[in-house]
Amino acid sequence: MGSMQTGQTDAELIHRIRKGEHTLFACLVERYQSYVFTLVLRQMGNREDAEEVAQDVFVKAYRSLADFRGDARFSTWLYTIVKTSCATFLRRKRPVINSLDKVELAADTQNPAETRSRHDALNRAIRLLSPEDAQVLTLFYQGEQTLEEIGRIMGLETNTVKVRLHRARHRLREVIEKHYRRESIN
Missing domain, CATH: 1.10.1740.10 (RNA polymerase sigma factor, region 2, helix turn helix motif)
Structure with missing residues (x-):
């Protein structure tokens, strides 16, 4: 059933x-x-x-x-x-969360056991972005929302969402290269 x-x-x-x-x-x-x-x-x-x-x-x-x-x-x-x-x-x-998150991230990038999958690394990289960037990327990839739907959720024009998504992807790439280059080589 x-x-x-x-x-x-x-x-x-x-x-x-x-x-x-x-x-x-x-x-x-x-x-x-x-x-x-x-x-x-x-x-x-x-x-x-x-x-x-x-x-x-x-x-x-x-x-x-x-x-x-x-x-x-x-x-x-x-x-x-x-x-x-x-x-x-x-x-x-609020006050505790932000500081804790930064410490937690700093700690787990140095812990090889934590880097076992690219998915974890990607999630950690997204957490290093601004909430707006993280939000637009999450909705697009995880929620598989269309640009129109993301616009409705975030209260933005579809075109603005497109620009934001483009910028967020760019920043994500920079974060990954900066923080995880060593891992991807190994």
């Missing part, structure tokens, strides 16, 4: 959940867990806080599912919840 649910579109699942099949929300969580977690982790900088906020995002999404009008993709709607949840959490905790 579980496999039947996976073939359904988000809209079909949401329709059934609203009609009372609440257990189907687990399918949406499963579908968007890593997307939400990746977005949240970028903002938080540490797994513990990210896990707490990601859970909070799904709780809020479940509670406000009735507000989802379906005029944007579910992932786009979910992203707006991620944004407000992160902002709320960081407002309460």
